[in-house]
Amino acid sequence: MKKIIAAIAIALFLTTGVSAQIQYRPLPAEWENLIPGGNFMDRILPMPNGKLSKNVWGDKGVIPRFVDNGVEDDTISWWGGNIIKESENKYHFFLCGWDEDNPGGHMGYKDYSMMYHAVSDNSIGPFKVIKGLGGGHNTEILQLKNGKYIIYHVTGHEVEKHCNYLISDSLNGPWEKHTFTMDNRDRELRLGGGNWFHNLSFTKRxxxxxxxxxxxxxIWVSKTGTSPYELITTKCIYPMxxxxxxxxxxxKDHIQYNAIVNDWIGRTAFYLRSKDGINWIIEDGRAYATGVAVHKDGTKEDWYKYERIRILQDGYGRAIQANFAVIDANKHEDLPNDNHSSKNIGLPLNPGMLITIENKLPFNVKxxxxxVRIKGEENFNPITEIDVETLRFGASSEVNYGRGAIVKKVVPEGNDLIVIFEAKNHCIDEDEFAPKMLGKNKKGEMIxxxxxxxxxxxxxPILSARKPLFKNEQLTVVVENHGQIAxxxxxxxxxxxxENGVEEAWGEVKVPALKAYGKEELEIKLDKNLAKGKEYPVVVKIMSRTVKPILFNITIIKK
Incomplete structure (x- = not known):
């Protein structure tokens, strides 16, 4: 992956015109060797058939289209939001939009975006808007542990006033408005650019x-979802x-944490995954790109941009649908009362198979x-449907390119299929936590x-330090545990x-056992003679055998 990132960096350096709405970003040549299923966007399936219409707004590239997919009409420019399924098999869509005839055109969202509640009997649509929820943009709904629902949204640029949420006991309201409390824990806020706390996304642990x-x-953590959000990481998790x-x-699914981030000007998105939500692996390939909205007959809805991806999950947490805010033209070309606008569409996803490793001991040379057990499901029979010879297993960096361990034999067991791989070429090392299986079914479709x-x-445990305070040759530092266990x-x-620039230990102290969400103030006497008035960069590191430490870099001065 490091070589791939380097290739991207060189390609981006050579591009110009960052103020434009799009910018050509050459992709790493190696990505051309990814097999089906190597890119996250290979999971995107054709759109279900719906009401196909030609008599609609839009550039010729999005006509005809399924007007009953997602949310659209002639009077509102619809944008981002996500869907949550009710126990009564109703799908509730909380999204935002603004009047299409707004004098600012598409850019009217900045001051006039409103939140809406829509419902449908299925996840694709059509959705019927049943209620407006007031001003707000880039909504995301989440159900908390206590059963309440919150709808995150933004209404401006000042976090103390505008990083808001609605809260209710019911999806149908009534809703109360509150503002999140954000504690950066002495860390730099603008790690990866962007404007303050816009476009947040949430998942439960x-x-x-x-x-x-x-x-x-x-990455931030809140103990309840409405209690203060505390910043954990000191580095951006995105591609560098x-x-x-x-x-x-x-x-979060039953296996791991997942994330997607969009380079909006390059129109390329990246897929990441993590064991703990703190340390992330960036997989090769594209998470999505233009051209992914395709009908079953091959007709393409050629939307100019796809943004605001949100995920609908099944009972295992698997991603089964992606919703996108789409627009048919450059945002600045979408003017009031013209033929351009935006809507929100739903695209079904291949959810993946339920697989478990039967080995109990770590892999070694012996x-x-x-x-690997492939679980049978209601609409999936692994015994009869899988093309066994196509299966590969191992680190995603291998199987995404068609490499990895090959099948030795298979053994049916009830509704499940036990696949036995040769323990060669899997490249599962100490950094891997969730290997991948990739192949095809007998129809030639990716699994x-x-x-x-x-x-x-x-x-x-997730141990990290607040900013150390230096006084009288001594550091005072608060260590906190944001993990779920002691x-x-x-x-x-x-x-x-x-003097030669080599890192050396200047002081050490025991960190006592900390309960989940606990903290302790520590004092460290430095074993170093410091010159008065000179600046010294230092790094605070907490030892861990299994988790990469969260480093805190500061500069201290002896006064």
């Missing part, structure tokens, strides 16, 4: 706490290449076979699945740099 991904690519990143979405490594701990005793080390 196992204990009901909420993990939030910001537009800037930073130039890009105008926005519209992140995060979701491992001869890898046994895939991720499986947890049974010996990997997926719920661990931590064991460990050590915090302060590193500085010697």
């Amino acid at each position: 196992e204990d009901g706490s909420v993990l939030m991904l910001s537009r800037q690519g930073s 290449v130039a890009g105008k990143y926005e519209d992140p979405v995060i979701w 491992t001869k076979e890898i046994k 895939f699945g991720y499986a947890r490594l049974p010996w990997v701990n997926f719920i661990e 931590s064991k005793q460990t050590f915090l080390t302060v590193y500085g740099y010697g």
